[in-house]
Amino acid sequence: xxGREMEVAHLPRSSDPPSGELAALVKRLVxxxxxxxxxxxxxxxxxxxxxxxxxxxxxxEVACKEWNLLPADGLRWTGNxxxxxxxxxxxxxxxxxxxxxxxxxxxxxxxxAGFSLERLLNEPKAGRWLxxxxxxxxxxxxxxxxxxxxxxxxHNEFENVFIQPDICNGCSSCVAACPFxxxxxxxxxxxxxxxxxCYDRQRDGLIPACAKACPTQSIQFGPxxxxxxxxxxxxxxxxxxxxxxxxxxxxxxxxxxxxLNSFYLxxxxxxxxxxxxxxxNPTIHMKGDYLxxxxxxxxxxxxxxxxxxx
Amino acid sequence: xxTGDALTVAIPGPRxxxxxxxxxxxxxxxxxxWDLLFNGMTTGLFLVAAISELAAPQVFTPVAKIAYGIALxxxxxxxxCLVLDLGDPLRFHHMLRVFKLGSPMSVGTWCLTAxxxxxxxxxxxxxxxxxxxxxxxxxxxAVIIGLLPALGSAVYKGVLLSTxxxxxxxxxxxxxxxLTSAAIMLGSAQMLVLSSVMGHERxxxxxxxALALLLIMxxxxxxxxxxxxxxxxxxxxxxxxxxxxxxxxxxxxxxLPLGLLLGGSTSLFVVATAACIxxxxxxxxxxxxxxxxxGSVAS
Numbered sequence: 282x283x284g285r286e287m288e289v290a291h292l293p294r295s296s297d298p299p300s301g302e303l304a305a306l307v308k309r310l311v312x313x314x315x316x317x318x319x320x321x322x323x324x325x326x327x328x329x330x331x332x333x334x335x336x337x338x339x340x341x342e343v344a345c346k347e348w349n350l351l352p353a354d355g356l357r358w359t360g361n362x363x364x365x366x367x368x369x370x371x372x373x374x375x376x377x378x379x380x381x382x383x384x385x386x387x388x389x390x391x392x393x394a395g396f397s398l399e400r401l402l403n404e405p406k407a408g409r410w411l412x413x414x415x416x417x418x419x420x421x422x423x424x425x426x427x428x429x430x431x432x433x434x435x436h437n438e439f440e441n442v443f444i445q446p447d448i449c450n451g452c453s454s455c456v457a458a459c460p461f462x463x464x465x466x467x468x469x470x471x472x473x474x475x476x477x478x479c480y481d482r483q484r485d486g487l488i489p490a491c492a493k494a495c496p497t498q499s500i501q502f503g504p505x506x507x508x509x510x511x512x513x514x515x516x517x518x519x520x521x522x523x524x525x526x527x528x529x530x531x532x533x534x535x536x537x538x539x540x541l542n543s544f545y546l547x548x549x550x551x552x553x554x555x556x557x558x559x560x561x562n563p564t565i566h567m568k569g570d571y572l573x574x575x576x577x578x579x580x581x582x583x584x585x586x587x588x589x590x591x
Numbered sequence: 592x593x594t595g596d597a598l599t600v601a602i603p604g605p606r607x608x609x610x611x612x613x614x615x616x617x618x619x620x621x622x623x624x625w626d627l628l629f630n631g632m633t634t635g636l637f638l639v640a641a642i643s644e645l646a647a648p649q650v651f652t653p654v655a656k657i658a659y660g661i662a663l664x665x666x667x668x669x670x671x672c673l674v675l676d677l678g679d680p681l682r683f684h685h686m687l688r689v690f691k692l693g694s695p696m697s698v699g700t701w702c703l704t705a706x707x708x709x710x711x712x713x714x715x716x717x718x719x720x721x722x723x724x725x726x727x728x729x730x731x732x733a734v735i736i737g738l739l740p741a742l743g744s745a746v747y748k749g750v751l752l753s754t755x756x757x758x759x760x761x762x763x764x765x766x767x768x769x770l771t772s773a774a775i776m777l778g779s780a781q782m783l784v785l786s787s788v789m790g791h792e793r794x795x796x797x798x799x800x801a802l803a804l805l806l807i808m809x810x811x812x813x814x815x816x817x818x819x820x821x822x823x824x825x826x827x828x829x830x831x832x833x834x835x836x837x838x839x840x841x842x843x844x845x846x847l848p849l850g851l852l853l854g855g856s857t858s859l860f861v862v863a864t865a866a867c868i869x870x871x872x873x874x875x876x877x878x879x880x881x882x883x884x885x886g887s888v889a890s
Contacts, residue, residue: 314688427691428695428754430694430699431682431686432688449679450677450678450679450686452676453678454617454696456616457616458756459615461613462614470679472679553609563755564754566764570749570750570764570767571750573764575771577767578746578772582638582775585639585779585805589643589801590647
């Protein structure tokens, strides 16, 4: 479980802007070290994304960009179905993935000679679309939060993983640590950014913009325990209706990773959706790696001393 | 498109997400490779100078006094690399807001800070004119205080890279071991150069076999590291480039320096030895940094 840190949002606001360059410099140096009272804890909240009802409308992507004033990424033809944002990034905090599972002619000779519209129309239609709106997983033990050396990344009062934009200095430790590829560093301001789970909206009693905009309730927001119950009931329902491949991803902790406060209902392997099949928290190797490094250092020093004392 | 009477449908290229790397590559590039080198050079030089001076003060004190100043200069260059590599360099001091044992970068920041103070003190006292010998005790105390944070500064760098989710780095269990042992090796090479250039024959004679042994030790830890990341190396590099880096690190970084160490004891041989070691070390560090660059995304 991640350690708690102070909430900068609750810092007392300075009444007047600093006057003069020296005062501004002092403020810049001192302000990051000021600590406020810890925020009052709320019921932990999160996302439950039911991919079986996602229709790939991208309303969540648009709502996220609009609410959070994120810049456009430019329209690119990726060649990967209807996916034109490709990944989550500092400017795309929601990313709708499209997986086309249809028969594909592998042989290039067949594709050029024997692949015709008539054949396409008459072939058995056994394929399916998988769509998934991806987002930060808001891990209960988040590697990004553990790696952050400035304390910019915190678990806020809703147990959501939140990057304090006024603290982050763009060291990119979080980018390297995230096994889900959620965070990148923005080329606009040099800081890391990702989904805030609409922290500002939550504080005002509103639900996140993406969940609000989702027309099929594929993205559901709420107290995490309620969401987990709802998701398990949905899986049972799907199993009864013959969709036996349905399961929850991130609902329960594994040997190598904590629970996710943003979890998914999937019907295929995680890697098909671009998720790690077995995510590993990289910090599990830390103790051993430190020991090996220290032992190597001491071994080298012993060799040096042995020669010097000869 | 139409070819003849049949309407053919273009088959798109590789699709889906299963074959893609899930993680995002941090924007750690050439500057980080230089940082890895300078980090090893400053911490290694300080550690070797301090240990040598404490173990055989009559032999090494004059050389160590110069070494502390050089270690400080290299540290400042290294810190500049670290700051410039930040997305927002003017916020470098935010690193000191918190201390987190679970964050290797936080541990490293504090170790470097704790190391810089005694190093600066030792370098400053060493630079004083000869009449200030009554401060030698203070200098020695500063050197002793600096030992642990200097070792921590050498150790954290590899652990920082090996305890993240990046391809290659995440498998590199011996990266910390390699970089730490390399730091001592680089420090010995620098001390050897200083001893030789300053004409301290006894110090030179003592450090030559030590460096030879450390070269072999470092080769062993490099072998363990390569074994860790073999799969990623094969995916990242062409066979030609792998052989190139291999020949550079083994031939220029180990065999040639060993030959030079055995071949002659003049300053020219010693400087050539150290230059070979530094060049090969830099090449290995660039290869390490490139390991995870399978697919980076700029936003």
